[in-house]
Amino acid sequence: MAFSSNLTRKLALLQQSTITQALNAFSNMFELKQIHAHIIKSDFNPDLKFFLTTRLLVFAAISNSGELSYAKTLFNNIKYPSHFMYNTMIRGYSQSNQPIGSIHLYVQMLQKGIFPDKFTYPFLIRSCCLCSLFLIGKQIHSHVLKFGFCLDVYVVNNLISMYSGCGELDNARNVFEECFNVVDIVSWTTLVTGYSNSGGIDVARKYFDEMPQRNTVSWNAMVAGYARGGQIVKARELFDEMPEKDVASWSVMISGYSQSGMAKEAMGLFQEMVSTGFMPNESALVSAVSACAQLRALDQGEWLHNYIKEHMFEVNVILGTALLDMYGKCGNVEKAFLVFNKMPIKNVMTWNSMIAGLFLNGCGKQALALFEQMQKMGPPPNNITFIGLLTGCSHLGMVHEGHQIFNIMTQVYKIKPQLEHYGCMVDLLGRAGLIKEALDFVEKMPVEPHPGLWGALVSACRIHGEIELGEELGKHLIKLEPQHSGRYMLLLNMFAAANRWDDVARMRNLLKEKKVLKNPGNSIIKL
DNA sequence: ATAGGGTTAG
Numbered sequence: 086m087a088f089s090s091n092l093t094r095k096l097a098l099l100q101q102s103t104i105t106q107a108l109n110a111f112s113n114m115f116e117l118k119q120i121h122a123h124i125i126k127s128d129f130n131p132d133l134k135f136f137l138t139t140r141l142l143v144f145a146a147i148s149n150s151g152e153l154s155y156a157k158t159l160f161n162n163i164k165y166p167s168h169f170m171y172n173t174m175i176r177g178y179s180q181s182n183q184p185i186g187s188i189h190l191y192v193q194m195l196q197k198g199i200f201p202d203k204f205t206y207p208f209l210i211r212s213c214c215l216c217s218l219f220l221i222g223k224q225i226h227s228h229v230l231k232f233g234f235c236l237d238v239y240v241v242n243n244l245i246s247m248y249s250g251c252g253e254l255d256n257a258r259n260v261f262e263e264c265f266n267v268v269d270i271v272s273w274t275t276l277v278t279g280y281s282n283s284g285g286i287d288v289a290r291k292y293f294d295e296m297p298q299r300n301t302v303s304w305n306a307m308v309a310g311y312a313r314g315g316q317i318v319k320a321r322e323l324f325d326e327m328p329e330k331d332v333a334s335w336s337v338m339i340s341g342y343s344q345s346g347m348a349k350e351a352m353g354l355f356q357e358m359v360s361t362g363f364m365p366n367e368s369a370l371v372s373a374v375s376a377c378a379q380l381r382a383l384d385q386g387e388w389l390h391n392y393i394k395e396h397m398f399e400v401n402v403i404l405g406t407a408l409l410d411m412y413g414k415c416g417n418v419e420k421a422f423l424v425f426n427k428m429p430i431k432n433v434m435t436w437n438s439m440i441a442g443l444f445l446n447g448c449g450k451q452a453l454a455l456f457e458q459m460q461k462m463g464p465p466p467n468n469i470t471f472i473g474l475l476t477g478c479s480h481l482g483m484v485h486e487g488h489q490i491f492n493i494m495t496q497v498y499k500i501k502p503q504l505e506h507y508g509c510m511v512d513l514l515g516r517a518g519l520i521k522e523a524l525d526f527v528e529k530m531p532v533e534p535h536p537g538l539w540g541a542l543v544s545a546c547r548i549h550g551e552i553e554l555g556e557e558l559g560k561h562l563i564k565l566e567p568q569h570s571g572r573y574m575l576l577l578n579m580f581a582a583a584n585r586w587d588d589v590a591r592m593r594n595l596l597k598e599k600k601v602l603k604n605p606g607n608s609i610i611k612l
Numbered sequence: 613a614t615a616g617g618g619t620t621a622g
Binding site: 245300333335 | 616618
């Protein structure tokens with residue numbers, strides 16, 4: 086008996102080593118499926134089968150070339166999955182496009198009496214954040230406390246990051262302070278990011294200064310915080326002070342410039358990055374392309390596109406959208422379409438940008454045709470889609486189509502119009518000279534008209550010579566916003582257009598009298 | 613037995 090069981094074990098070990106070698110050799114789903122088939126057909130002992138299935142599950146669920154749906158099937162066919170298998174699936178879902186699956190599996194795990202461990206929670210909490218299920222996240226926090234896993238720094242950091250993500254910085258800080266003996270550089274950095282994302286940039290800086298040590302990521306987080314908060318000069322100071330820069334540092338700073346509308350600085354820094362010998366990453370490229378779009382710099386945009394092609398960067402959905410947006414804004418709608426058609430994955434923003442690009446170049450019919458296509462085979466349009474469509478119709482004078490779009494928005498997609506949508510409609514009617522209809526529309530609106538909306542109407546009155554009505558509306562507007570110089574200018578310009586010079590002079594005096602500063606206009610300050 | 617986090621984009 087002893088002899089025979091020993092033999093079985095030896096045989097198993099022998100089999101195990103061959104199979105382990107085979108497992109080490111597989112690197113894609115095709116090979117994995119072959120091995121899976123082999124496992125099903127052979128009569129390995131159950132322990133070995135279980136071991137091998139675990140290996141397959143890990144690859145299918147979490148590796149880059151895996152396939153979560155296959156992992157799901159695999160998992161569902163296992164009678165008694167181990168806690169490790171549950172953890173693997175929870176992690177797999179957390180890095181998929183359906184992170185809610187993690188939560189379902191966690192519940193299932195508890196129902197089956199399988200105990201979670203410290204590896205369960207980081208991914209589970211991450212999934213809660215990704216789905217914005219913060220209430221569930223808090224419940225899970227109580228599980229963490231109950232099971233005593235808050236001594237694990239990974240769990241702690243994910244909790245801090247969850248509370249930061251839902252803007253509850255007091256809770257984030259409480260976790261940080263209660264676990265002060267386990268926190269590390271990542272916890273500090275998470276807190277810095279959390280505060281700077283919630284408008285607490287000074288608190289963020291305080292934590293940054295108090296950190297026992299800093300690395301490049303912590304510096305990057307602080308620079309990003311300043312850049313996001315519009316304090317671009319401070320961001321740059323810190324960027325220059327950094328003891329060491331990595332690709333993300335450059336990327337953070339370039340995106341800061343680009344998003345603050347400082348497109349020239351963004352381009353300059355991008356060039357500096359490349360000449361310093363750094364290979365830009367996708368996000369730096371996106372910011373640079375977007376800077377070209379702002380500057381209407383087609384040549385530089387095309388240079389970047391070539392650079393991307395030459396270096397064989399994967400054009401992901403964000404980079405692709407940035408590129409077609411750039412081509413659209415720079416007036417090359419053909420190239421925009423070329424990029425659009427080549428993109429294997431498109432999302433709402435991709436479609437929105439392409440539609441806007443077509444409108445911008447006067448191709449209203451094609452823009453509407455693309456919207457038709459989007460409704461048939463694209464992602465569901467969102468409120469931004471409709472702002473783009475209505476603005477486009479307004480600029481091209483497509484009044485009838487604009488009305489249709491508004492109806493589609495409210496009736497088909499049940500999207501409640503926001504102030505912006507009403508503004509577009511008023512603009513659409515006003516520009517077309519349908520001032521009465523525009524006023525009717527304003528009266529029927531269920532929301533309080535925004536000052537800018539009256540402004541659009543006054544401009545329309547100027548263009549279409551409805552001076553009396555314009556005057557009435559303009560005065561009403563000045564009452565609403567007496568400190569806004571632009572409101573006076575609307576009336577002044579209208580009187581000038583109607584050759585009513587006395588009234589123009591009267592407006593000038595009024596401007597002086599009220600000490601309303603005239604907006605000197607926008608100018609880009611070169612650093 | 614096996615494993616994990618913080619910065620950057622349209």
